[in-house]
Amino acid sequence: MKVNEQLIRIRRFLRDPNGRIWDDDYLLNVLNDVHEEIMNYAEILKEVTVIQIPPSYRLSYFYDWEYAYISTMETGFYQALRHNHQADLVYCHDWELQQVWGIAPDVSAAGAMFTQPFEAWYLEPDDAIKIRFPVDFRAVEFIAYDKEPIDFRYYRTIKQNDSQYLTTTGTPVYYYRPDELDNSFVLYPRPTTASWTDGEGMALFSSEDETLESETGLSLRRTYSTLSSNTGLDLNIPTANDNVFLVYSVAPFKLGMTDESPLPKFLHKYIEHGVLAYAYTANTDGKIQSLADLWSNRFEYAKRVIKKYMSTRMAARVYRLGHGKTARRNKHPRLPSTYPNVDNF
Amino acid sequence: MNALEKEVLQYIGENTVSPDVFSDITPIRDSINDAIEEISLLTGSYQERYIIPLYEGQGVYMLEFSRGEYAYPTNVFIRGDNYSLCQTDLIKLNMTNPNWMKDNSRPTEYALIGTKYLLVYPAPSATGSILEIDCVVIPERYENDNGRIKLRENFKKSVIHYAVSEYYATRGDAKSAANHLAQFMKLSGLDQMAELSKETPYRLDRESQRTANSYTPISSRS
Numbered sequence: 143m144k145v146n147e148q149l150i151r152i153r154r155f156l157r158d159p160n161g162r163i164w165d166d167d168y169l170l171n172v173l174n175d176v177h178e179e180i181m182n183y184a185e186i187l188k189e190v191t192v193i194q195i196p197p198s199y200r201l202s203y204f205y206d207w208e209y210a211y212i213s214t215m216e217t218g219f220y221q222a223l224r225h226n227h228q229a230d231l232v233y234c235h236d237w238e239l240q241q242v243w244g245i246a247p248d249v250s251a252a253g254a255m256f257t258q259p260f261e262a263w264y265l266e267p268d269d270a271i272k273i274r275f276p277v278d279f280r281a282v283e284f285i286a287y288d289k290e291p292i293d294f295r296y297y298r299t300i301k302q303n304d305s306q307y308l309t310t311t312g313t314p315v316y317y318y319r320p321d322e323l324d325n326s327f328v329l330y331p332r333p334t335t336a337s338w339t340d341g342e343g344m345a346l347f348s349s350e351d352e353t354l355e356s357e358t359g360l361s362l363r364r365t366y367s368t369l370s371s372n373t374g375l376d377l378n379i380p381t382a383n384d385n386v387f388l389v390y391s392v393a394p395f396k397l398g399m400t401d402e403s404p405l406p407k408f409l410h411k412y413i414e415h416g417v418l419a420y421a422y423t424a425n426t427d428g429k430i431q432s433l434a435d436l437w438s439n440r441f442e443y444a445k446r447v448i449k450k451y452m453s454t455r456m457a458a459r460v461y462r463l464g465h466g467k468t469a470r471r472n473k474h475p476r477l478p479s480t481y482p483n484v485d486n487f
Numbered sequence: 488m489n490a491l492e493k494e495v496l497q498y499i500g501e502n503t504v505s506p507d508v509f510s511d512i513t514p515i516r517d518s519i520n521d522a523i524e525e526i527s528l529l530t531g532s533y534q535e536r537y538i539i540p541l542y543e544g545q546g547v548y549m550l551e552f553s554r555g556e557y558a559y560p561t562n563v564f565i566r567g568d569n570y571s572l573c574q575t576d577l578i579k580l581n582m583t584n585p586n587w588m589k590d591n592s593r594p595t596e597y598a599l600i601g602t603k604y605l606l607v608y609p610a611p612s613a614t615g616s617i618l619e620i621d622c623v624v625i626p627e628r629y630e631n632d633n634g635r636i637k638l639r640e641n642f643k644k645s646v647i648h649y650a651v652s653e654y655y656a657t658r659g660d661a662k663s664a665a666n667h668l669a670q671f672m673k674l675s676g677l678d679q680m681a682e683l684s685k686e687t688p689y690r691l692d693r694e695s696q697r698t699a700n701s702y703t704p705i706s707s708r709s
Binding site: 151154155157186187188189190283284286289290291382387389392406407408411430432433435436437439440447450451454455456458 | 514517521524525527528529531547556558559560561562574576577581585586588589599600601602604625653656657658659661662664665668
């Protein structure tokens with residue numbers, strides 16, 4: 143159900159069909175708050191995806207001011223090269239800074255810089271290859287490279303344990319996040335295996351069973367395919383070989399009037415209950431305490447329904463995570479039964 | 488207008504032949520559909536069977552229902568070989584075998600990922616098996632007078648009270664709304680089911696027996 147349809151239902155319960163007390167902006171804000179509250183509370187939305195290595199980006203940029211011109215739904219952008227604060231310029235190697243400051247450049251570069259990450263597999267890179275999480279990413283549930291799970295390590299730990307971490311190659315066993323705001327991660331060690339079709343200076347990616355021609359000039363990313371319109375079956379075909387397989391929980395995003403919550407449809411009415419609870423509690427002309435209490439109780443009940451739903455989904459498990467039986471603590475020392483009673487002494 | 492909607496109008500004192508307030512029955516219909524969804528979700532009263540052909544090497548499948556909405560599975564069965572899969576999760580798979588993604592064999596377990604993905608472990612080693620999933624489904628909302636209402640008879644009375652409760656809420660009568668909502672929960676049995684479940688697992692077990700070497704406290708010796 144779209145947000146504008148939900149607001150019609152909400153207004154019926156608010157008895158304010160024309161928005162004289164609670165306008166659409168206010169209700170939309172409250173709806174987003176409640177939506178976020180439910181999604182954070184339930185954490186039931188999870189997605190499965192394969193992130194191709196090397197990661198494909200649609201555009202690169204250098205300066206922060208360019209970020210404002212990128213669409214908020216765009217995930218395929220990459221901030222390339224390095225930024226120097228004093229001079230407010232973008233540079234590739236440290237010897238350039240020496241030259242800017244009038245020092246004879248004598249620092250040798252450890253490797254080459256790149257503007258598109260796939261170039262890093264053509265040369266010895268001098269920068270970490272950042273791989274972007276999906277735009278709706280919130281937290282990692284499970285992550286694997288080439289079907290082998292990898293663990294999280296702090297950036298600081300990686301740097302302390304390996305001074306050559308930027309150039310260390312091998313099979314990735316860890317991932318770190320150099321900047322959480324950037325919504326990206328880096329595999330450590332850097333994987334050496336990456337495959338794509340060389341489109342004469344353009345990287346063309348394909349998944350299994352697909353054939354790409356270098357002349358098409360297209361960069362493809364297949365996410366899912368329908369086998370046949372008659373099967374009614376939707377398949378997501380993640381190809382996890384030499385790629386990152388990721389299961390993640392979905393972050394709530396701001397809903398607009400024509401958007402629909404990604405929560406299951408049968409949970410949408412509980413968002414409305416929360417909105418009604420907050421709306422009637424707000425200090426407006428429409429504040430009615432009895433109705434505020436009614437909808438607050440219904441919203442609390444809604445959370446319990448959601449919790450019940452979450453636990454029922456896992457009810458078929460034949461095991462439960464928990465500690466085993468605790469060892470029985472004897473209050474008195476154990477002696478063999480052949481010992482005479484203490485009382486007889 | 489179907490029988491349920493008519494009974495709701497009777498409860499609120501509306502003319503069922505030519506209603507003057509509820510000439511558009513949509514609000515009542517919405518409330519009834521909401522109640523059906525809630526009862527189906529908490530009681531699991533409506534189930535359907537979902538069939539997936541398994542593919543070699545593919546472990547993750549998306550469940551996309553064309554009618555109703557998938558809630559959770561109650562049984563996952565491999566047709567042909569005729570055995571059920573056990574439910575597991577990613578944590579247990581990682582703990583018992585970190586290389587679980589590389590295993591290809593006959594599936595023995597399944598895990599739920601989010602609200603629409605199902606993972607079978609190990610991934611099938613050959614194409615051809617059929618996965619049969621019995622799942623609780625939230626029925627689709629009925630939209631016209633002759634729409635099918637997928638609800639057991641013994642829940643229909645409670646649904647009426649849910650709709651009446653929402654009517655009183657729209658009229659600002661919180662007390663009547665709360666009373667009818669309580670009736671809805673009582674008649675459907677949800678007042679007990681919606682309690683927060685305790686973390687303690689329940690199991691059938693016999694009383695533990697003292698062993699021959701167990702120590703008897705001094706005070707109880709004769």
